[in-house]
Amino acid sequence: MAAVNFPSVQWFEEIRNLVNGDPEFKKLGTCDATMGIKVSDTGKMLLLTFEAFECTGVREATQADLDASDFYLEMEMAAWKDMLTNIKKNGAADLNHTLNTIDMARPTQLAQAKDEYRRDLFYRFNQTFQDFFNASAKIETAF
Amino acid sequence: MAEEAAAEATAPVELPPGLIEKALAKGWTEALVRRGLQAGMMVQQIHQALDSGMTAEQAEQSLPQEGQKLEFKLDMGWTKGTSEWGIRAKPTRKGLTLSAINIGTYGDIPDVWENQTEMPRGASPIAGVQSMGYSVSQKADLWSDSAADLYEEAIQRRWRPSLDVQWNTLQPLPDDVERAMCQICTELSEYALLTLDTLGKWLKELSYGYHEVKMFLATQIYDASHQFEVFRKRALANGGGLGMQSPGIFGRHIADARDWTEVTVLLHLMQGSFLQTLYSYGEFFAHNEAEKAIFRYCLQDVTRHIAYGVDHIRFFLHKRPERQRELSQYLSLGELAAAADWEKDVPLREALAIVLAGGKDKINEGFMRVNAFRSRQIEEYLRHVRAARLGDRRDQLPPALAAYVAQPATV
Numbered sequence: 158m159a160a161v162n163f164p165s166v167q168w169f170e171e172i173r174n175l176v177n178g179d180p181e182f183k184k185l186g187t188c189d190a191t192m193g194i195k196v197s198d199t200g201k202m203l204l205l206t207f208e209a210f211e212c213t214g215v216r217e218a219t220q221a222d223l224d225a226s227d228f229y230l231e232m233e234m235a236a237w238k239d240m241l242t243n244i245k246k247n248g249a250a251d252l253n254h255t256l257n258t259i260d261m262a263r264p265t266q267l268a269q270a271k272d273e274y275r276r277d278l279f280y281r282f283n284q285t286f287q288d289f290f291n292a293s294a295k296i297e298t299a300f
Numbered sequence: 301m302a303e304e305a306a307a308e309a310t311a312p313v314e315l316p317p318g319l320i321e322k323a324l325a326k327g328w329t330e331a332l333v334r335r336g337l338q339a340g341m342m343v344q345q346i347h348q349a350l351d352s353g354m355t356a357e358q359a360e361q362s363l364p365q366e367g368q369k370l371e372f373k374l375d376m377g378w379t380k381g382t383s384e385w386g387i388r389a390k391p392t393r394k395g396l397t398l399s400a401i402n403i404g405t406y407g408d409i410p411d412v413w414e415n416q417t418e419m420p421r422g423a424s425p426i427a428g429v430q431s432m433g434y435s436v437s438q439k440a441d442l443w444s445d446s447a448a449d450l451y452e453e454a455i456q457r458r459w460r461p462s463l464d465v466q467w468n469t470l471q472p473l474p475d476d477v478e479r480a481m482c483q484i485c486t487e488l489s490e491y492a493l494l495t496l497d498t499l500g501k502w503l504k505e506l507s508y509g510y511h512e513v514k515m516f517l518a519t520q521i522y523d524a525s526h527q528f529e530v531f532r533k534r535a536l537a538n539g540g541g542l543g544m545q546s547p548g549i550f551g552r553h554i555a556d557a558r559d560w561t562e563v564t565v566l567l568h569l570m571q572g573s574f575l576q577t578l579y580s581y582g583e584f585f586a587h588n589e590a591e592k593a594i595f596r597y598c599l600q601d602v603t604r605h606i607a608y609g610v611d612h613i614r615f616f617l618h619k620r621p622e623r624q625r626e627l628s629q630y631l632s633l634g635e636l637a638a639a640a641d642w643e644k645d646v647p648l649r650e651a652l653a654i655v656l657a658g659g660k661d662k663i664n665e666g667f668m669r670v671n672a673f674r675s676r677q678i679e680e681y682l683r684h685v686r687a688a689r690l691g692d693r694r695d696q697l698p699p700a701l702a703a704y705v706a707q708p709a710t711v
Binding site for chain 1: 393453456458576580600
């Protein structure tokens with residue numbers, strides 16, 4: 158399997174196809190949210206859309222897109238790499254690398270939002286987002 | 301047609317074996333049985349009449365006279381009450397949801413629901429049905445535009461504590477840490493019972509004109525049962541047991557609320573915010589996958605409950621802006637009760653300190669973290685108060701809570 162670069166639309170499309178074809182992902186229930194991804198030190202930004210039982214879209218984004226999203230996950234590249242490498246190694250995030258744990262541990266929160274109330278969607282659908290990233294254990298990632 | 305019916309009613313009928321014997325034993329005559337069958341009764345119906353104790357005299361009076369057929373007439377008056385006949389709600393990507401069937405006049409949510417019975421919205425009332433005594437019957441006092449969708453979300457995202465938590469990942473913990481976890485679980489299960497009782501008490505007060513809200517709150521009761529169940533299970537599953545009960549000051553304050561929006565302010569906004577932080581910390585400091593899952597599922601649920609609270613209060617204030625100060629009063633009194641509870645709850649504070657530090661030998665570090673935890677709880681509460689459009693209360697907090705806001709909000 159050829160490695161796919163993170164972060165890229167192609168990388169998230171791979172994950173999107175994996176979870177959308179996974180009945181277990183649907184069992185987590187509905188999720189309606191727009192989630193941005195930001196690599197703070199490279200400036201790379203993407204926007205993911207979740208509707209009903211699926212991730213319905215991934216695209217390149219601007220800061221304005223992220224500000225308009227429900228929330229966005231922002232970390233420097235090394236932290237993204239650490240999280241995804243951990244997921245690949247364990248098949249899923251271990252106790253120290255879940256989204257909520259990273260959010261709590263960082264001096265600046267992982268989940269950012271222009272609208273402080275809409276940030277709650279990070280908590281409300283947390284298991285869905287966790288399983289989304291956990292699915293990356295099934296692909297080869299290049300950084 | 302009448303001639304055909306008369307001919308049928310006098311046509312010879314076959315008397316099945318066993319029926320005549322039974323009829324004669326019960327005092328009926330063969331002619332009476334024959335008359336019933338010729339009138340169109342089925343053999344089974346005559347058996348039932350005999351078995352139910354119908355006497356020959358009663359049969360004589362109730363059966364059609366010889367030569368006449370049983371005739372059933374339809375009234376069909378009840379069909380006139382069906383509104384918008386021919387309506388076809390269409391499934392969405394999430395299936396046929398509550399929102400999807402709120403179409404046509406069924407989607408009109410009245411400002412006041414006068415009907416005092418359990419009549420579903422959209423049905424036709426009949427006179428004389430006894431009142432159920434609903435006391436909250438104005439939309440402003442309970443409505444949330446998101447209630448229908450939150451109900452669907454709760455149903456779709458339900459989880460099973462017995463199966464969806466990897467209980468086999470529990471490992472023995474140092475005695476002090478296990479005792480601390482058990483104390484936290486004891487209090488969390490107690491909070492769940494409070495939610496269960498409070499909502500149970502109020503559901504019967506909320507009018508059925510707003511079934512979306514009642515259905516959502518029913519899911520919150522279900523969630524509270526989960527919460528009670530899962531924390532009790534955690535306390536009993538790893539060699540520990542239940543700890544001490546909580547002081548219950550804030551709980552009693554919620555239970556004593558006299559107005560549904562006051563309940564929402566205290567239960568959904570204040571208690572919800574405090575629990576959201578506790579669950580988030582619980583996930584962070586979890587010792588195993590089982591605890592991770594428990595706290596993550598509970599975090600999802602409580603955030604959904606907060607969403608109802610925020611949306612309801614926004615709607616309430618939009619309709620009743622003159623009552624903003626009243627809601628602020630509820631917050632002030634609730635803050636005092638919450639502060640008293642926290643002050644008196646030594647077991648919870650010590651248990652949190654032990655868990656957050658990883659053991660009682662690092663208790664100073666633990667209490668530093670408890671202070672940060674409390675700070676975050678209050679910041680999250682203030683965030684939801686602002687989201688509900690109740691303003692910034694930072695400068696109005698009682699000193700016992702304000703002291704924590706000055707703390708650095710890092711773990």
